[in-house]
Amino acid sequence: MKASDLFVKCLENENVEYIFGIPGEENLDVMDSLLSSEIKFILTRHEQGAAFMADVYGRLTGKAGVCLATLGPGATNLVTGVADANMDRAPIVAIAGQGSTTRMHKESHQILDLVNLFAPISKYSTQIREPEVVPEIVRKAFKVAEAEKPGCSFIDFPENIAEMEIENHSPLKVQQASLPAPRSDKIKEASDLIENAKYPIIMAGNGVVRANAENALIGFSEALHIPVATTFMAKGVIPFSHPLCIGTVGLQARDFVSCGIDRADVIICVGYDMVEYHPYLWNPDNRHKIIHIDSMPAEVDSHYIVETGIIGDLNESLNELADETHVTEKPHSENLKQTIQEEFSLHAQDTEFPVKPQKIIWDLRTAINDDDTVISDVGAHKMWMARMFQAEASNTCIISNGFASMGIALPGAIAAKLACPDKTAIAVTGDAGFLMNVQEIETAMRINTPIIILIWNDSNYGLIKWKQEVQFGRESNIHFSNPDFVKLAESFGAKGYRVEKTDELLPTIEQAIKDDTVVIIDCPVDYSENLKLTQKLGDLICPI
Ligand SMILES: Cc1ncc(C[n+]2csc(CCOP(=O)(O)OP(=O)(O)O)c2C)c(N)n1
Numbered sequence: 001m002k003a004s005d006l007f008v009k010c011l012e013n014e015n016v017e018y019i020f021g022i023p024g025e026e027n028l029d030v031m032d033s034l035l036s037s038e039i040k041f042i043l044t045r046h047e048q049g050a051a052f053m054a055d056v057y058g059r060l061t062g063k064a065g066v067c068l069a070t071l072g073p074g075a076t077n078l079v080t081g082v083a084d085a086n087m088d089r090a091p092i093v094a095i096a097g098q099g100s101t102t103r104m105h106k107e108s109h110q111i112l113d114l115v116n117l118f119a120p121i122s123k124y125s126t127q128i129r130e131p132e133v134v135p136e137i138v139r140k141a142f143k144v145a146e147a148e149k150p151g152c153s154f155i156d157f158p159e160n161i162a163e164m165e166i167e168n169h170s171p172l173k174v175q176q177a178s179l180p181a182p183r184s185d186k187i188k189e190a191s192d193l194i195e196n197a198k199y200p201i202i203m204a205g206n207g208v209v210r211a212n213a214e215n216a217l218i219g220f221s222e223a224l225h226i227p228v229a230t231t232f233m234a235k236g237v238i239p240f241s242h243p244l245c246i247g248t249v250g251l252q253a254r255d256f257v258s259c260g261i262d263r264a265d266v267i268i269c270v271g272y273d274m275v276e277y278h279p280y281l282w283n284p285d286n287r288h289k290i291i292h293i294d295s296m297p298a299e300v301d302s303h304y305i306v307e308t309g310i311i312g313d314l315n316e317s318l319n320e321l322a323d324e325t326h327v328t329e330k331p332h333s334e335n336l337k338q339t340i341q342e343e344f345s346l347h348a349q350d351t352e353f354p355v356k357p358q359k360i361i362w363d364l365r366t367a368i369n370d371d372d373t374v375i376s377d378v379g380a381h382k383m384w385m386a387r388m389f390q391a392e393a394s395n396t397c398i399i400s401n402g403f404a405s406m407g408i409a410l411p412g413a414i415a416a417k418l419a420c421p422d423k424t425a426i427a428v429t430g431d432a433g434f435l436m437n438v439q440e441i442e443t444a445m446r447i448n449t450p451i452i453i454l455i456w457n458d459s460n461y462g463l464i465k466w467k468q469e470v471q472f473g474r475e476s477n478i479h480f481s482n483p484d485f486v487k488l489a490e491s492f493g494a495k496g497y498r499v500e501k502t503d504e505l506l507p508t509i510e511q512a513i514k515d516d517t518v519v520i521i522d523c524p525v526d527y528s529e530n531l532k533l534t535q536k537l538g539d540l541i542c543p544i
């Protein structure tokens with residue numbers, strides 16, 4: 001067989017379901033070998049779309065999403081999505097074709113050193129230089145990508161190697177190492193700290209989702225009566241409706257939930273990555289005692305000095321710590337939770353137009369099921385979604401908060417629909433981020449993947465306008481005009497709706513779910529609420 005056949009066999013061995021990508025001249029052999037495979041190739045309209053699809057697929061399934069591009073410009077187009085996956089700890093394997101090894105040492109058409117290009121945005125970046133090493137490289141790529149903390153593996157596959165003949169080689173057995181059991185002396189130290197704490201609080205991060213440790217987390221929180229705040233990326237690890245869930249942290253401004261953090265003497269960080277919410281924002285004076293529970297030792301940061309750390313599988317760590325710790329007193333968080341809940345429902349009956357962010361989120365939450373998948377793009381809308389969307393289960397509100405790249409929502413929703421076909425997939429996006437990957441509507445239509453795209457239309461780079469207004473009191477170069485989104489949808493053969501009155505929004509989302517195709521909803525948003533929020537949070541008086 002050819003090396004490209006062996007390569008595809010190795011991908012099959014890793015249970016790859018989909019490859020997202022665009023072929024080129026330098027991966028003709030791989031594309032041809034795929035014809036005799038069960039793996040489905042999802043042809044995209046931009047490599048960035050492919051990388052974001054692999055990213056979200058990886059985040060939702062825990063299995064590496066796979067994207068593929070040709071050399072040079074194809075590979076550079078992958079970069080943003082790959083960096084996003086790597087920083088958001090989503091497992092992906094990115095594959096690029098490459099020119100022949102006989103021309104790699106010199107100036108040559110489209111040749112770029114891809115291994116070095118991808119090195120800073122991956123955990124493992126390599127080139128296949130001999131057909132014999134294909135099984136080892138593919139196995140290592142998946143093992144590294146999927147191991148804690150997950151991220152990207154990049155494989156560069158030169159065209160002359162791909163076409164070489166190779167005999168007597170087959171894929172390697174799929175194995176994944178398990179994390180060590182937590183150390184009992186560390187459990188004891190943490191349990192002493194919690195027993196002596198007056199107001200402990202849990203900050204749950206993305207690692208809880210990756211470890212499927214939701215039940216262990218909820219059990220731990222209930223057994224010890226400790227309230228839980230989640231990061232943007234951990235939304236839903238404890239249902240928002242759970243009495244011990246006090247909401248989402250991560251805004252750069254203070255928020256009601258920060259009142260809980262401020263008051264805490266001990267903060268138990270579970271599966272938390274600093275990239276999600278920088279410690280100087282919540283621990284500016286190093287007043288809090290930190291217990292670090294994670295799969296890996298903590299990153300060094302002058303605002304994250306750990307009192308004790310429990311390293312290992314989160315499920316085991318949380319269960320053992322819950323068993324070891326005995327507390328009877330309940331810290332009071334009811335007031336705080338009540339205030340947050342009241343604030344969230346304040347605009348439920350709004351009729352003013354354009355629609356306020358709070359009302360868009362309320363209607364979206366009302367229209368969809370608790371287990372449907374929402375992917376937020378990046379912008380002012382993300383801040384509102386992170387703050388106010390009430391997630392009842394993890395992986396139901398996907399937010400990019402490591403790399404935080406615009407353009408993820410639309411391709412992400414396509415991947416979400418492929419990963420979870422029984423759930424409605426909704427991209428919540430700004431008008432700018434939407435147009436960054438608008439071309440993938442064609443992909444969604446072609447592969448018959450229904451998604452809803454809810455555009456918050458403000459004709460601005462809204463988040464940047466918000467920040468400019470706060471910092472300088474004036475705006476600079478953030479306004480643009482939009483195409484007619486309804487006609488745009490129709491030109492792709494998709495459906496388009498424009499919300500013209502606030503009370504049309506809820507029935508329009510409900511109709512879009514029934515339409516069962518690709519649907520764009522153009523919803524004008526009232527971002528004068530942004531500055532009002534800044535003002536309100538600036539004047540915030542803690543309800544505890
Ligand atoms: C790819 C990329 N480019 C630029 C930025 C910086 N940025 C963050 S939010 C934002 C504005 C987003 O505008 P829009 O998509 O319309 O959302 P809105 O803020 O209006 O809700 C920009 C430019 C980014 N995060 N990612």
Ligand SMILES: [Mg+2]
Pocket residue numbers: 379430431432456457458459460461462
């Ligand atoms: Mg906008």
